[in-house]
Amino acid sequence: MERVYINKISEHVDKEITIKGWLYNIRSSGKLMFPEFRDGSGIIQGVVSKKEVSEKIWEDFAKLTQESSVIVKGKVTKHPKKENVYELQVTDLEIVQIAEEYPITPKEHGVEFLMDRRHLWLRSQRQVAIMRVRNEIVQSIREYFYKEGFTLFDTPIFTPNAVEGTSTLFSTDYFDLGKAYLSQSGQLYAESGAMALGKVYTFGPTFRAENSMTRRHITEFWMMEPEMAYYDIDDDMNLIEDFLEYVVQRVIVNCKSELETLERDITKLQNVKKPFPRVTYDEAIEILRKKDIPLIRKTANGEEEIRPFPWGEDFGAPHEEAIVEDYDKPVMVHRWPAEAKAFYMKRDPNDPKIALGVDVLAPEGFGEIIGGSQREDNLDLLVERIHEHKLPMEVFEWYLDLRRFGSVPHSGFGMGLERMVSWICNLEHIREAIPFARRPNRIRP
RNA sequence: UCGACGAUAGCUCAAUGGUGGAGCAUUCGGCUGUUAACCGAAGGGUUGCAGGUUCAAAUCCUGCUCGUCGAGCCA
Numbered sequence: 001m002e003r004v005y006i007n008k009i010s011e012h013v014d015k016e017i018t019i020k021g022w023l024y025n026i027r028s029s030g031k032l033m034f035p036e037f038r039d040g041s042g043i044i045q046g047v048v049s050k051k052e053v054s055e056k057i058w059e060d061f062a063k064l065t066q067e068s069s070v071i072v073k074g075k076v077t078k079h080p081k082k083e084n085v086y087e088l089q090v091t092d093l094e095i096v097q098i099a100e101e102y103p104i105t106p107k108e109h110g111v112e113f114l115m116d117r118r119h120l121w122l123r124s125q126r127q128v129a130i131m132r133v134r135n136e137i138v139q140s141i142r143e144y145f146y147k148e149g150f151t152l153f154d155t156p157i158f159t160p161n162a163v164e165g166t167s168t169l170f171s172t173d174y175f176d177l178g179k180a181y182l183s184q185s186g187q188l189y190a191e192s193g194a195m196a197l198g199k200v201y202t203f204g205p206t207f208r209a210e211n212s213m214t215r216r217h218i219t220e221f222w223m224m225e226p227e228m229a230y231y232d233i234d235d236d237m238n239l240i241e242d243f244l245e246y247v248v249q250r251v252i253v254n255c256k257s258e259l260e261t262l263e264r265d266i267t268k269l270q271n272v273k274k275p276f277p278r279v280t281y282d283e284a285i286e287i288l289r290k291k292d293i294p295l296i297r298k299t300a301n302g303e304e305e306i307r308p309f310p311w312g313e314d315f316g317a318p319h320e321e322a323i324v325e326d327y328d329k330p331v332m333v334h335r336w337p338a339e340a341k342a343f344y345m346k347r348d349p350n351d352p353k354i355a356l357g358v359d360v361l362a363p364e365g366f367g368e369i370i371g372g373s374q375r376e377d378n379l380d381l382l383v384e385r386i387h388e389h390k391l392p393m394e395v396f397e398w399y400l401d402l403r404r405f406g407s408v409p410h411s412g413f414g415m416g417l418e419r420m421v422s423w424i425c426n427l428e429h430i431r432e433a434i435p436f437a438r439r440p441n442r443i444r445p
Numbered sequence: 446u447c448g449a450c451g452a453u454a455g456c457u458c459a460a461u462g463g464u465g466g467a468g469c470a471u472u473c474g475g476c477u478g479u480u481a482a483c484c485g486a487a488g489g490g491u492u493g494c495a496g497g498u499u500c501a502a503a504u505c506c507u508g509c510u511c512g513u514c515g516a517g518c519c520a
Contacts, residue, residue, distance in 0.1 A: 029483085030476040049477075066470095080478075101455080106481045107469050108457050112512060168518080185520090210518055211446065223520065298447080298517080316517075359520095368520060416520030441512080 001073055006042035009086050012076045019044070019088065022123070023068045023099075025106055026061075033061050037072060037088070043125065045079075046072060046088040057093050066105070067123070069096035111429075118436055119445050129258035130432055133251060134421045136258075138203075140250045141224055144243055145201045150226060153193035153200035155186030157207075161395040168209045170219075182207035185414060188344070188399050190227035191375060194410050195402055201226040211440045215429040216367050218418060220438040227412035233346075233356040233374040236411035237332050240360060240370060241276045244330060248272040251424055264426045268364060271328045280335045281354075284323050285309055293322045312353075314340040320368070324361045330369070334358040343385040345373040346409075358413070366423040372413025379403035 004017040021039030028034070031050040036043055050058050064070065073092040079085035103113075104120055114121045121127055145152070158172075158180040174180035186202035193200035203224040210217060226239070252259065252269050259266060279287070294305035295313050309319070315333075324331050338347055338355040348354035360370035376382045382403055386396055421433035431437035436445065 025481080027479045027482050028476085029479050032477045032479075034479050034482085036480085045480080047478080051477090101471070103455070103470095105456065105470055108481095110457075110513090113456070206520085208519070212518060213513090214515080214517090214519095217519070221520065296516085303516095314518090317515090371520060414520060419520055 006037070006039050006044045009042070009044055009076055009088075010084075013078065013086065014076065016073065016075050016091070017088075018071060018073050020071045021069070023064050023066060023070055025066065026064060028062075035061065035064065035090070037070065038123070038125075040128075044086060044088055046074065046090045048090045052089070053091065057090075060093050060095055061090075063098060064095070065099045066102040067099040067120075069099070070094065071096060111431075115431065115437075115442060116445075122435060125261055127432065129255075129261040130421065130425050130427070131435065132258045133255050133262075133425050134417070134433065136251050136255050137247060137417065137420055137424065140247045140254075141203065141243075144246045145226065148199070150199040150201050151193070151197045153190060153197065153202050153227075154204060155183065155189035155193075155202045157183045157205065159183045161188075161392070170207050170209045184208055185223065186225050187227065187412060187414065190225050190412060191399070191402055191410065194227040194229045194412070195406065195408070199226070199228045213440060216419060216422070218430055218434065218437050218439055221434070222417035223414050224417060225412060225414040227410065229408050229410045231374075231411040232409055233334065233358065233411055236372050236374060236413060237278060237334065237358055240332065240358070240372065240413060241274045241330075244276070244360070244370075245272055245274050247420075248424065259425070262425050264424070268328065269424065271363075272330065276329050276332055276360075277327050278332045278334060279323065281333060281337065282311075282335070284315070284319075284333050285311055287323055287326075288319055291322050293319055312337045312339060317367070320361050321365055324363060324365070328363055330363060331361045332358050333361065341373070343389040343391065344375050344382070346376045347381070356411075360413075362419070362423045364423070364426070366419065369419045369423060370413050370415045372411065374409065374411040377403060377407045377409055379407065 001016050001018045002012075003020060004012050006019065006021070009017075019037055019039055021037045024036040024038040024043055026033060026035040033048040035046045035048065037046055048058070048061050071094040072088065072090055074088040074090040077087050077089055079087050102120070103117055104124065122131070142152070158174065159182075160180065168184065170182040171179045172182070183206055185206055186204060190200055190202045193202070201224060204222065205220055206223045207220050209219065228235070228239070231239070248269050249272070252266050289308040292307060293309060294307040295309050296303050296305055296316070315323070323333065334357065335348060335354050336357045336359075338345070338353055341355040341357050345355040345357045348356055355373065357371070357373035359368050360372075361367060362369045376385060379400060382400065383393075386393055418430050418433035421427070422430050425433070427433055431439065
């Protein structure tokens with residue numbers, strides 16, 4: 001009898017098939033049992049009638065516990081009451097293993113309990129759906145950049161230097177060479193790739209030692225960073241919106257049933273089509289002042305509210321929220337005060353106080369999913385910035401070579417995969433967007 | 446790091462300073478169309494840890510540990 005995956009079951013109606021999987025749940029009603037089987041591809045309800053099976057099979061079914069591994073044979077039939085739902089009229093059962101008492105019941109559990117058992121929690125329908133969406137996002141990212149002529153350019157995880165702030169680096173001993181740091185970003189290396197290959201992207205794990213306990217932060221996350229030679233900040237934004245539209249539209253088509261499982265309102269994602277609103281920092285300040293949203297600054301004896309919102313300050317969660325709430329698409333906030341931004345961003349030629357950076361804020365309060373910029377391509381200015389930020393020059397010598405040997409205007413951005421997954425799946429917390437989330441208070445399982 | 450809140454059965458939660466309960470899970474029994482099935486019965490507790498107040502503490506106080514949510518920082 002042919003072994004069939006549950007998601008292909010509709011192609012086998014009225015046929016005898018074999019399913020290899022696990023018992024998800026079982027209900028009984030006297031001489032009838034309704035076991036639900038899952039095999040990783042889906043879930044199907046079986047029907048076991050005491051009249052139709054041998055006494056041994058009937059008794060074996062009575063022994064089964066949740067998550068016991070089983071191989072079952074039977075005939076695929078249409079559900080008597082439900083459209084497009086199929087059942088398996090079970091004729092045979094082979095028990096692979098009787099599971100011990102399974103801790104995750106089909107009832108409610110607390111977050112800590114589930115995270116302690118993340119390796120088992122991943123079997124539940126909702127988590128399976130999230131992992132499928134994550135997979136689809138990754139696949140569509142790779143296909144987008146492949147079709148657009150980008151080359152995948154893998155960058156190292158062990159690095160000698162910081163890219164973002166030095167206080168957020170994880171360090172480790174590296175033989176006789178002292179400390180190595182876990183990469184916070186592949187960007188600097190990707191820039192060398194762009195000079196070699198024109199258009200590249202890097203996609204891998206990155207690490208930030210930020211003690212951030214919010215629904216948007218994990219210490220180990222996957223980042224996708226394209227880098228393009230001869231792109232300015234506006235080309236960068238054009239790419240961002242084309243890319244985001246492609247990924248989101250593809251996911252809502254290819255992950256229809258997963259998004260249904262997650263009860264995701266698809267209409268909000270269908271809006272994610274070019275063009276996206278582009279708001280300069282100056283315009284964003286106007287919005288904040290009009291809505292009377294103050295800057296909240298910590299002081300010795302508490303907090304003070306500063307209004308109107310002063311020019312030059314970075315935005316916090318309430319400010320992002322106020323800017324995004326008027327739109328139903330991702331919002332690109334660009335041309336930021338240079339002081340608030342990283343050393344490698346190019347200054348606006350018309351206004352040295354402005355950095356040519358862009359933050360993409362996802363709708364529905366999911367916050368920043370992309371940060372990008374045009375990079376400083378002038379050697380002298382870049383050296384000046386490295387001094388200003390008190391970064392160790394010797395470690396950036398190779399990076400400065402990119403400005404010595406055929407420097408060109410270039411741009412790129414970084415997208416946090418788990419934030420993208422959180423947004424598309426409408427997750428309450430980023431810890432569900434990756435199989436095993438790493439947070440300041442958790443490294444297990 | 447700061448702030449708010451919390452920790453009671455395997456899980457999710459109740460319990461006015463006065464004999465710690467329920468639902469689910471587990472075990473046993475019943476039920477031929479169940480859908481987080483249902484009905485009946487049973488077992489299951491050093492109330493996070495340490496100290497204090499009191500005739501009496503799950504409950505009030507202090508400290509600690511752990512967690513949740515929010516802020517900052519960021520993708």
